[in-house]
Amino acid sequence: MKKRLGIISLFTILFLAFITIWNYSYQTGLKEAYIPIENENENILIPSEDGVFRRSEFALEYANMPIDEEHQRSLDTYYDNRAYHGAPPSIPHPVKQEMSMGGNTCLQCHQNGGFVTKFNAYAPVTPHPEMINCRQCHVAQNSETFFAETGFAKNQAPKVGVNNALPGSPPVIPHQIQMRENCLSCHAGPAAPKEIRVTHPERINCRQCHIPSDKEVANIEVFTRANTNDNE
Numbered sequence: 001m002k003k004r005l006g007i008i009s010l011f012t013i014l015f016l017a018f019i020t021i022w023n024y025s026y027q028t029g030l031k032e033a034y035i036p037i038e039n040e041n042e043n044i045l046i047p048s049e050d051g052v053f054r055r056s057e058f059a060l061e062y063a064n065m066p067i068d069e070e071h072q073r074s075l076d077t078y079y080d081n082r083a084y085h086g087a088p089p090s091i092p093h094p095v096k097q098e099m100s101m102g103g104n105t106c107l108q109c110h111q112n113g114g115f116v117t118k119f120n121a122y123a124p125v126t127p128h129p130e131m132i133n134c135r136q137c138h139v140a141q142n143s144e145t146f147f148a149e150t151g152f153a154k155n156q157a158p159k160v161g162v163n164n165a166l167p168g169s170p171p172v173i174p175h176q177i178q179m180r181e182n183c184l185s186c187h188a189g190p191a192a193p194k195e196i197r198v199t200h201p202e203r204i205n206c207r208q209c210h211i212p213s214d215k216e217v218a219n220i221e222v223f224t225r226a227n228t229n230d231n232e
């Protein structure tokens with residue numbers, strides 16, 4: 001009896017295995033050609049240009065948005081709010097939670113921008129929403145009276161409108177690109193300073209036509225920390 005049961009279950013197992021294998025090879029035979037990209041968004045090839053492509057979903061809206069002349073920013077106010085060209089701008093408005101890490105508090109307005117009635121201005125979009133500890137770099141503006149006047153002179157920002165080789169050709173990018181990977185955040189939408197707001201936000205691959213100028217970029221030597229440990 002035991003022997004018979006053994007043989008029957010052996011055949012049952014063999015039969016099931018046959019069905020499974022046959023079914024598998026039949027199914028694979030039915031498959032069509034496929035493209036070996038699993039999820040396009042996870043395969044960012046050039047990380048430094050990642051931001052602008054992520055923001056590109058708004059590009060067409062930017063292109064179709066009417067210009068709100070009354071609430072436009074200009075390069076003057078843009079530069080006024082920075083200690084020097086390229087420095088993190090200070091926060092020109094009151095901040096609710098003094099000690100907040102920032103991420104959510106700040107991103108509710110600065111991730112996508114939009115008009116804020118109580119500040120009567122459009123919130124500029126941050127080029128770096130992933131750096132959530134905003135106030136590590138951005139400080140409130142209220143310390144203006146705290147410090148004595150100094151002779152500190154701002155370095156000159158590059159001029160706008162003179163960066164093209166020929167009239168009508170694409171201007172070179174006159175500034176550094178670090179921390180500015182998302183071109184659309186400063187160059188498109190209602191919070192962009194009017195002098196640098198692009199006529200073509202929908203051409204999202206900006207660096208296909210605009211190349212960085214090397215005037216501002218100096219080689220930085222390898223940084224070695226001076227030995228300050230005097231106890232040894």
Ligand code: HEC
Nearest residue numbers: 081089090091092095105106109116119121122123134138
């Ligand atoms: C209620 C919406 C709102 C919140 C929340 C908010 N902001 Fe703003 N922010 C604005 C608006 C609007 C402006 C533009 C003000 C202007 O142009 O007068 C602005 C301007 C700024 C600027 C100046 C940008 C520039 O280019 O000069 C910085 C920096 C800034 N905010 C940082 C922050 C940080 C950091 C937080 C979180 C602690 C924060 N903001 C929270 C609406 C907001």
Ligand code: HEC
Nearest residue numbers: 086087088106110124125126131132133134137179185186
């Ligand atoms: C590591 C430092 C650092 C951190 C952290 C940081 N920022 Fe910035 N941010 C900068 C610098 C530097 C610039 C100026 C870039 C320039 O002008 O070259 C800037 C520019 C900006 C601007 C101006 C964009 C414009 O259109 O004028 C806004 C708004 C801003 N940051 C918001 C934020 C918010 C919100 C956070 C947190 C989610 C944040 N930043 C985190 C350094 C930082």
Ligand code: HEC
Nearest residue numbers: 127157160161162163171172173175180182183186206210
């Ligand atoms: C933090 C805001 C910010 C970001 C992000 C940014 N720019 Fe700019 N851009 C400016 C400002 C401000 C100027 C005006 C000159 C200056 O101050 O450097 C400018 C000038 C330019 C000009 C010259 C315009 C002219 O008429 O001469 C070009 C081209 C340009 N940017 C392209 C880019 C590209 C491409 C990117 C993305 C890789 C980018 N920018 C990202 C703020 C920004």
Ligand code: HEC
Nearest residue numbers: 168169170183187196197198199201203204205206208209
């Ligand atoms: C197909 C090529 C091409 C692409 C892609 C492109 N641009 Fe331009 N851009 C130009 C040309 C050409 C001009 C000069 C237009 C003129 O002088 O009338 C220009 C002008 C500009 C200016 C000067 C202001 C203006 O609008 O005339 C800025 C700033 C600028 N581009 C930024 C950008 C940014 C940011 C992107 C990506 C969102 C971008 N460009 C994508 C070709 C391009």
